Amino acid sequence: MAQPFTDESHPAEPYPGTRPDHCFVHVDETGWPVRPDLTMESGWRVEPENIDLDQWLANHGEPPLSARMPVLGYGSNANPSKVTWLREELGLEGPAVVLRARCEGFSAVWAAGMRARDGQRPATLAAEPGHVEEHSVWFATPEQLRVLDRCEGRGLRYRLVRLHTGRVVLYNGGVIDSVLAYTAGSKKRMPVLVNGRMVRCEDVSQRRALTLGERPAMTDGLDVTEVLGEPSADDWPELLFVYGTLQPGASAWHLMEPHVVESEETHLPGTLFDTGQGYPALRPGAGLGVPGFVLRLRSPEAALPLLDEYEGEDYRRVRVVLPDGRIAWTYIWTSAVKGMSELPDGWDVNQIRSTSQP
Structure with a gap:
């Protein structure tokens, strides 16, 4: 049976950091593995306690999955140490629910510009028919989504959208249609082009990504609807x-x-x-x-x-x-x-x- 893990096992540097190969819920610099379980009211079980995820959240005084919104995490937001950074620097409160997913039809690629705070190259999202990658989906409360908005520079660096391109499938087989996602909102967050091609994050390390230049693509090829205002958990x-x-x-x-x-x-x-x-x-x-x-x-x-x-x-x-x-x-x-x-x-x-x- 899987055991809790600490941030030390998943360092944030270099960007985008490492991520667990399973779903997890995170609080106090510690993550607890989460597994699909149809016998649980939420459909998910927290290990090693073998407790319903909704009950685990209630025990921490936090709302259940039904009060949370699915947000695609394809960069550093799937890294447990980054979650702790969000708490310390931006005031994130409550457990972060991060569920792994199979993502089809798009990929995480390197962006054209660098991050101002540390000079590293961030990820952005681009359409790629037929391609499959593993990413994560945050189930965020409205308050947590506001923190993610500030982190991603919503309206400046990235846009919050509903993603219609591709397919996002959770480990329990559930398909999240029109998942919320942060996609390029400026030229510096558009995909970088090298010899006319976008560069997948899974193919090139951060160290090599720093040498890619800063030529932005004209489009990321995604079919999206920009979210105006604050979305509600009841929307989906x-x-x-x-x-x-x-x-x-x-x-x-x-x-x-x-x-x-x-x-x-x-x-x-x-x-x-x-x-x-x-x-x-x-x-x-x-x-x-x-x-x-x-x-x-x-x-x-x-x-x-x-x-x-x-x-x-x-x-x-x-x-x-x-x-x-x-x-x-x-x-x-x-x-x-x-x-x-x-x-x-x-x-x-x-x-x-x-x-x-x-």
Whole structure:
């Protein structure tokens, strides 16, 4: 079983520093390994305590994954020692949640200009069809995102965007569509060109990168939408998995229908219980036995607060991974299930409706 590690095992110099080959959560100059685990409410387990990541965060007085935004970390932000620097120099507070991801269709390349504070060459992002790299995704609170904005010089050196190029796949198989990312916002942060070609960070060390010159590319080739103002954790994803009274045609569908663009039938790993109160209860886990619908919401920010109120204190909204890798919101049952009858894998939607009368 993986053990906690300290910053000393991952020095920040030279830029971009080294990074763990696994997901981690970081606080007080120490990182704890994080693994995918479908039996946990968050879908992730912190080692070696074998505790749900959301519970680990709650134990530190911090918000869960559902209140955090995914931000691509392709340079030094995946380095644990850099996280400590953010705390000491820019006031970063709370645990940093850093999850590894397979990134397809783009690459981290060296930028045209140098960093003013230490003369090192930073990374920037560029489109590269067919290419695959490993990077990280911060799940940042709004306050942590403001610190990253200051670190990256949002609006001056880099822009905060939603990245539509390529594909970002977490270690649990979840696909983050339109991940937040910092991309070039000035000529000095555009990719540097050497003999007309961009230079991948994975191919050239910082020492060699210092000799590359400062000829900027005209474009990074990325398909992005710049983020104006402060994004919200409720912005993403646009999908919601429903399995009870909120399904099309069920008793509470009238609450959902004005907010839904499209719907399709699907299923979700987990176990479904009959509460005996006219609606079912979902608990996370293995298997493919919970049928339902995935709904695309017109505006998650408008719909989700209304649904939070409707679901009440016995349910908690979390992000889950559908069988095809898409990530969706759903509501899991957080109260006791003792005495409830378990609905077996393979039940279809109509049978659940008939039994639970949602």
